[in-house]
Amino acid sequence: MVISDSRPERSAVLDARDLGSLLEALQLRGYGPVGPTIVGDAVVLRPIAGVDELPSGVGDAQEPGSYRLAPRDDGRFFGHNLGPSSAKRFLFPPVRSLWTAIRIGPQVRIEANDDPPPKIALIGLRACDLAAIAIQDRVFGREPYVDPHYQAARENALLIAVNCSQAAATCFCASMGTGPRVGGGFDLCLTELLDAGGHRFLVEAGSEKGDQVLADLPTTVATERDRRAARAESDRAQAQIQRRLDTDGLKDVLYRNAEHPYWNTVGERCLACGNCTLVCPTCFCATVEDASDLTGDRTERTRIWDSCFNLEFSYIHGGSVRTSTAARYRQWITHKLGAWIEQFGTSGCVGCGRCIAWCPVGIDITEEAGRLRSEDRAPQPVGR
Amino acid sequence: MASLLEPGVALRPDPMVPRLVTLERTRAETADTFTMELVAPDGVTEFPFLPGQFNMVGALGVGEVPISVSGDPQTPRTIVHTTREVGAVTNALKQLRPGAALTLRGPYGTAWPVEACSGHDVVLIAGGIGLAPLRPVIYEVMRQRARFGRFLVLYGTRSPEDILFAKELSRWRSQFDMELLVTVDRGTEHWRGNVGVVTKLVARAPFEPRETVAMVCGPEVMMRFAVAELRARGVAEPNIHVSLERNMKCGVGLCGHCQLRGEFICRSGPVYSYDRVAPLFEVREL
Incomplete structure (x- = not known):
């Protein structure tokens, strides 16, 4: 773990009143700050101009199928849990132009979209969010066909993590081994401290770029007391985590129960709306769309997020492979918790709980996986 | 600055x-x-x-x-x-x-194992348009005909009018040592050939099962029955090859559409030896 104890020179304390200096330092280096802010009735990640746009004094309450903002009286900037958006929206945007074909007379020319993604600083990423980015790095980085849009967005992004100081009822990062305390994979990591020592941040640098930004800030030396306080924040979050997912042998449980009647019961509740795949920070499926202008001389191919819950997702000539909702839910959860391990050497789930909160009918991935396990059928000979 | x-x-x-x-x-x-x-x-x-x-x-x-x-x-x-x-x-x-x-x-994607067929009987089983992905194999086998044992093409299609590459097939059959068995779902007045599903041709096709490499391409249900018939004849699972089909938007393992459990069919397929995908063939709507 890249924590302050081993490299005390790379951590410092920033007074909460000086948080604006962080945004200024980022902007000075050409990084557009993107951080949590309130839009409608949720905390989402958006470009922000100043600290006054952070959701200061706002928390939330989350349950299966429910997300509600709730005021808190301590003025914390990061006293909220995860909202629906994640870094995915910025590193793998929902809509991205891939290329344009232009016809001039008899000639056709194809122009690739090689606009570099903007330099941004993603502020407020939690431990599970960083784990999700590490997973998408694998998904989009498999040679020989690397996604250059993701890769460039990733290299142009500075990751500024925040340690969770509390957990939502939907969180289960501890089960997935991704949190709640930030381990690595960040440029800067903030822990918001609020005690007799005042409202301040322990700021740790996790990269050279992070070091440079940290050096720009009006910080004071971090003391042992600050570090202890930071650990206490993580301990509190850890203690609040109620949800569990038993991942032991889960891939095999999912595989060998592919035809269990249980899938029909979840299929009856699932609306196949795809919310879970949209809010999931690792879901990566995308489709393409072509659009031509009125002259027909210009046509553009665009990549757009897709979802395995869409009927057309599995369409091959003559019809879709996964016509039932049960088959689509089975595909999603089996991929996320099982096949992903085969493909990328890691579970596709980081335990963020977004799919639980944002499911309109409150389907809970931990509960569904647990129920399947409890009804696990012993390995059967394949019916031949 | x-x-x-x-x-x-x-x-x-x-x-x-x-x-x-x-x-x-x-x-x-x-x-x-x-x-x-x-x-x-x-x-x-x-x-x-x-x-x-x-x-x-x-x-x-x-x-x-x-x-x-x-x-x-x-x-x-x-x-x-x-x-x-x-x-x-x-x-x-x-x-x-x-x-x-x-x-x-x-x-x-992956290729049919033409090289591995050297010295073996080669059996191609095609359903409908499934003959098209197998035609390059026919070209390759014909070019080096002596390298292989018996060469059979079992082909099923809807009707005599739906026979693909008809002229080419009959030329190959007459010029080279290629056994061609064709069957149609519905015959016509002038059709003197087989009527029925292509998988029924497997049982009486003249090949030596233990020396055979089979390549199967067609609708999934047809491939499932073809594999069953081949196994019944004694062709080993690793010697049976199938070409799988799923929706694809990218072809390079990024869009996610062609996933079949752990496989990205565009990358690790479309051609698989049957033993690798056998469990996936048994599950509906996978």
């Missing part, structure tokens, strides 16, 4: 960006199938491929679909694709006139 404002990182080449190719000619094969011959705009660039591989073929402004190459691997200047008119893209491709520009990406 200017040094702080380094520019962002530029993009590497994108595998989603196609190249342009020119339609040389289109030939109607049957009522709803056609073959396209494509060449590079310069006429000389070659497009080497292995039997069983596919390209993402696109009609500008309409979209892109995966289509297996149906041509001869030894004539890589011409890219040959045979497909059915079944959707917006294939309908648009059918309408294109010679000289029209198409988009192409590929070749992608």
